[in-house]
Structure formats: C-alpha cells, structure tokens
Amino acid sequence: MIDWTFVSSLFVIGLLGSGHCIGMCGGLSVAFNLGSQGSQTQRLVLLFVAQMGRLTSYAFIGALFGWSLSLLQHFFDAKVMLMSLRVFANVMLILMGLYVARWWFGLAKLEALAKPIWQRIKPQQQRFLPIKNAKGAFVVGLCWGWLPCGLVYSALATSVSQANAANAAMAMLMFGLGTLPSVWLTGAGASIFKKLLNQQIFRTVAGLMLIIFASNQLFQLI
Numbered sequence: 001m002i003d004w005t006f007v008s009s010l011f012v013i014g015l016l017g018s019g020h021c022i023g024m025c026g027g028l029s030v031a032f033n034l035g036s037q038g039s040q041t042q043r044l045v046l047l048f049v050a051q052m053g054r055l056t057s058y059a060f061i062g063a064l065f066g067w068s069l070s071l072l073q074h075f076f077d078a079k080v081m082l083m084s085l086r087v088f089a090n091v092m093l094i095l096m097g098l099y100v101a102r103w104w105f106g107l108a109k110l111e112a113l114a115k116p117i118w119q120r121i122k123p124q125q126q127r128f129l130p131i132k133n134a135k136g137a138f139v140v141g142l143c144w145g146w147l148p149c150g151l152v153y154s155a156l157a158t159s160v161s162q163a164n165a166a167n168a169a170m171a172m173l174m175f176g177l178g179t180l181p182s183v184w185l186t187g188a189g190a191s192i193f194k195k196l197l198n199q200q201i202f203r204t205v206a207g208l209m210l211i212i213f214a215s216n217q218l219f220q221l222i
Contacts, residue, residue: 014178
C-alpha cells in the first residue's frame, strides 16, 4: 500500500531542489526545445513528452531499487536495514541542501562517479536528436532520466528508504513532478523564472528548507 504522506514529501523535495535543476537540466531543456522541429507550440509539446519520458525513468529507477532492497530484507535484519537507509537518506538530503544553497559542492563528485553509465546511454539519446516526433521525444526523455544528478540520488535514497517498490516508484514520480515546472518553463524560454531560481536568496532559502526537513526527519528517528 502506498504511503501518500511519504510520497508527497518527495514532491516538496523536487520543488525545493528546482534551483539545482536549472544548472543540471536547464541547458538540456533549452537545447531540446530549440533542436526539435515544428512550430513553437509543437516544440513545447515535444518538450513536455520528453519530460514524461524523464519521469518514467525516475519511476522505473525507484521501483528497481525499491524492489531490490525489499529482497535484501530477507537476508538482513529488516528493522536495522530500514533505519540505516532512512538515516542515510536524510544525510544525503542535508548534503543536497548545502549543494543547492551553494555552500558545499561535494555531491558533484558523486555525480562524476555515474558518468560512465551516462556515457553509454548518451549515444542512444543522440540518435533521436533533433527531435522529430513524440516517439523520439519520449526516448530522449527516458535517457535524460539517467543523467548524473546529485539531487536525483538524494531523492532516490529517500524514496527507497522504506524498501518498497510501489512506494519508491511513486515517490520518484512525485519527485519528478516537483522538478517539472522549473525544467519545462526553462525550456519554454521563461528567462524571468530561470533568473529567479538562480538568485542566491532563493537557493539559500531552498537549501535551508531541505536541511531543516531532513534534520527534522533525523531527529524523529533518534
């Protein structure tokens, strides 16, 4: 059974991390919009389809890791494992808060570790660029979901902390929906929105809120 309170918290994490999305995905979003064919309306529709592909990958990744961890419960003490996962997830969120606020950039090293995987996926994405139709847009989005990103890893760690495939999949989908406005509007050319998210005051507030949220979760676990 899906824990909707838990799942909804991932939507908030996606919204708060939107400033990071501008740096990681904003350029890709703009490039896909400009590189796709047709009128401006058609390009925006294809960009939206690409975003649906990205969210599909997030949900799949969540389900895969959630299912894998649910199996591990049969081999380890489930209570200890889940507690450890939740502590790790919230520590990751605190680090993400520091990253979003531009106070610490250590998560960039974590993103670099996943680059070999991205280098294998990227050529498949390139085959469908420039985007010509909905199928190509969706495939591009599916590949996009595997782009190395510290925010995604933090969300994934949180999503799988209950070791439940359905919860993890829905949580990652909600996380993706939380990031959708910033990524899609940036691709649509909303420069004012992009400037707002890039302002240090916004990033500081968002980072602090992530840190407070994760710290409160850690406090409840103690």
